[in-house]
Amino acid sequence: MSPPATSESYFQNVLEKRARSDELAAPLLGNELNRRLNYLSPAQIRLVADAYEYAEKAHTGQQRRTGHSYITHPLAVANILASFKLDPETICAALLHDVLEDTNVNKSSLAGAFGERIADIVDGVSKLSHLVDSHAEAQALNFYKMTLSMSRDIRVILVKLADRLHNMRTIGVMSRDSRKRIARETMDLFVPLANRLGIYVIKQELERLSFEAIYPLRSDRLDRLVKRVRKKDKDRIKSVHQKLESGFREAGINARIDYVETELYSIYRSLRDHEETFDAFMDTLIYRVVVDSTDDCYRALGLAHSLYKPKVRAFRDYISIPKLNGYQSLHVMLVGPGAKSIKLLIRTSNMDEVANYGLIAGWIKQSEEDSDEDSQTLATSDVREWISNLLNLQDRGDAVQFIENLKTDLFPDEVYVFTPQGDILALPVGSCAVDFAYSVHTDVGNQCVACRIDGQVAPLSSILESGQTVSIVRAAAAHPDPMWLNFVQTAKARSAIRDRLRSRGEEESIVLGKNLLNRSLANANTSLEQLDFRRLRKVFREFNVRKRNEMFEEVGRGNLLAYQVAQRLLEEDIADHDTSNIEHGAPIYVQGGQNMGVRYGRCCGPVPGDDIIGHISQGEGLVVHRAQCGNMKSVEAKHTIMPVSWTDNPEGEFVTRLRVDIEPHLGILASLAQDVNALGAGISMLDVTERTPQLSSVQMDVGVRSLKHLRRIIRSLDARTDTSSVQRLTH
Known part of the structure; x- marks a missing residue:
């Protein structure tokens, strides 16, 4: 006897039935493909037909879990991309995207049949088949592979997005655990990626399908509740629509006005994060207003204010300051009938196309003009720059940090600030002046020492707000402070700071090591410059180093004790050297900042003016403490403690x-x-x-x-x- 059906099992059956339907699993037959390609030339259509025949032959005998022939999946992916009027190479790659992974076809034979560019796209998609691994190191490597593929040809990720979209449409045939795992992977990576590329139509559907797959019961109940409330609002929605249409018509502004239903997952996320109540969501009616020109956008804004009272501080101009993915619109909130809210999204038809299709809007427009142009030139410069920045985020030392950096960069909320020259920079919410400096240029960030916000001196950690003007004070000899990593937000700043600190670490440790050795050698009335290092290779081997700078670095990092190294150098170089005690010597002077291999004890937080002492800590080098620090009183190896003093003008925070x-x-x-x-x-x-x-x-x-x-x-x-x-x- 089978167990009683649960709510979860009921929705599993609903999802599975939907996934097996011909409408989703096999929306296109091979002989129907040509009618979707009427924007291509006859020669290009023949190329696509050849790719279909090649893929069909390669996948002969294979079936999907839906019960359909496997070729229905590549056809569905090609159908999605053809609806965006993408170039013939991309359509061919969509049809062939699984032949390298699931059949005996290799890349060289594929390149011989369809050329290197199509083969490269297919190869790039195949390498992204298993993007997310449970181990952080493997996950970082896979993210990096994805970014590298995008940098070579952006069409790789477009085919992958279409592939994931069709797989999500048919995800109901997967087991419960697999369904939820794939849906979470989609929500974590592919949804924000589609959003960053501005492809809203794909982002919205992937988000909806993922929500349904992860939380089928919540999705269903929320959907029913929204429909029930909106049914009561039917007259109000129609009344506002008619008033807007009438007002625009009388003002002589040609406008297309559409009511926009709020996405279920947006409502769910706001309720989950306590950002807004359900009633507040449902009290807001959203309308998209599409006009002929940018001037008409601002005229429409003025007209809207005459029809309904505007809400205070509820206006966003994304036309003058576009979002990072190219999105442009005027957002305005109005007080509607019964004190309910009305939100208008005002844009031109071109802006509307970009809002829906983002990066691929260029292909749609191009297909109407000249479909022979090289498709790769359509990737906008800002997208290429973003991809290049992602490549720079690969941090060999910290895979988890790389993944967090990437996720932060994929889906940020934004603030908009001005440079002193009046240029506008978009930064994630929570960014500080250091983030601003690195967004201007890496050198500006590395050399920043102070900042002014709206003309007033402010800490570098100050969180920026939209509309502020930020000026950075630089010093050629300055360098990043490790403390900045505690408050910077952008992946670019974090990566650049770590890179600079890594490169300085070796130099600083070498300088500090030399100073410590010279301090010990001074008690024997000599110095490093007076030693003959050609005769000291035996000492190098004893300390497991190959050359002088390696030895200096190990001393500076505290891995070798300066007085012990100095003692051995003297024994080998000077047969009758003075055996006086060389453990002690003159104080090391501290300039300030995290330079010269010097660190400051977090246990006591010394600041200029405090009485201080130094401690040679293994792996860290010289750590400065307050003289009364309790940790220093408990140090048993007294030879690791040394006198230090502040210079006359210490610098830094x-x-x-x-x-x-x-x-x-x-x-x-x-x-x-x-x-x-x-x-x-x-x-x-x-x-x-x-x-x-x-x-x-x-x-x-x-x-x-x-x-x-x-x-x-x-x-x-x-x-x-x-x-x-x-x-x-x-x-």
Whole structure:
């Protein structure tokens, strides 16, 4: 006896029945393909027909899980791309996209039959067949393969998107676990990728199908609820539509007005993330207004304000400042009948085409003009630049970080800020002045030391808002601070900072190693310059290094102790060397910033003005601590501790930790951050612990210039009426 059907099993049956239907599984027969290609020349149609015959022969005897002949899948993929009027090479590649992976055909024979370009596209798609692996390293490598394929020919990812779209349409024949895994992979990668390329029609359908596959019950219930509410709104939707049409007609503006239904997954995501209530969503009616010209867009905006009262601060001009994927429209919110909201998306017909088809809108337009032009030239320069930047994100040392960088870059919300010259830069929400600097140029980011936001000096960690003008102060000798990695948002900035720190790390460790060795050798009245390194290869072998700079670097990183290396160098170079104690010597001077292989102890957060000592820590080099740091008192190897001093003018921002005991109230963190920022200090961490109902402890990492600067901040916080005490922490 079979178990009773559950809601999950019911929807599984619905999805499977739909997947097996001819309408989805086999929407096109081979003899029907030509009528979809009426935008191509007869010679190009013959090429596509040859590709179909080749694929059909190669897949002979193969079947899909839907029960249909396998050739129906390549035909369906070709049908999707033909609906966008893509070039004949792309259509051929769609028909052939599985022959390398699923048949005995190899790339060389495919290239002999259809040319290198088609073979390259098919090969690129085949390499993307198993994009996501459970292991982070393999996943990063696969993401990188995808990006590399896109950089060579953007049509690879277009065929892959169409392939994934048809597979999602027929996903109901997969097992429950496979269905959810593939749907999540689609939601995580292919949906944001389609969005970044501006191909909204594919993005929207992939998102809907993935939502249905992952949460079939939620999708069904939400769909029924939306339809029930909208049925009651039928008259209101029609009334607003008629008023808009009448107003535009009387104003002499030619406009096509369409009601836009809100996507189910957008509603679900906002409800899940508590961004908006269901009632707020359903109280908003969305209309797309398509006019003839850009001037008409702004005329339409003025007319809309005369028909309905505009909402305050609810206007976005994506025409003057397009989104990263090329999207352009005017977004305006109006107060409609019964205080309900009306949202208008105002754009031209060309903008509407780009909004729906993004990158491939060029192919659609091209097919009406000259279908012989090389298709690869259609990829816009900004998309090519984006792909190039993605390639630069490959971080050999951290696969997980690379994946997070890529996801951040694929699907950002945006702020728009101005350069001092008036140019507009789009950055992800949460970006800071350092992100801005790296978006201008890598050298600007590497050399930035300060910034001005709207003419006022501000911390580099300041979060930017749309409309601000940002100016970067540079210094040729400056370099990135590792602390920047705690607050930058863009993948480009994060990658560039890591690259620069990596390259500097070796140089700085070598310089520090030389200084430490010279400090020890000075007690024997000699220096590195006076040693004959040609006779010291035996010492190199003892310390497992091949050359001088490797030895200096190991000393600078703390992997070799300077006094021990100095002792052996003296023994080999000078037979009767002075055996006086060379463990001690003059202090090392600290300039500030994370340079010269110097790090600063997070346990105590030393700042210029503090009494300090140094500790040679294995793998880290010289770490500077406050003299009273408890960790230094417990160090058993006293020879690893050495005197250090600040130079006369230390530079940079130094992070130390404060604890503020304060009465809890609404907005406590924002209030404290505002006070600290007002004194020119940055905050990289805030944490609240409730000690009693009447007292909370706030720990914060503040970036200051000196001990004097820190004391000003402490006095300011201590002067607050809600503050009980302010302490500087030392672990």
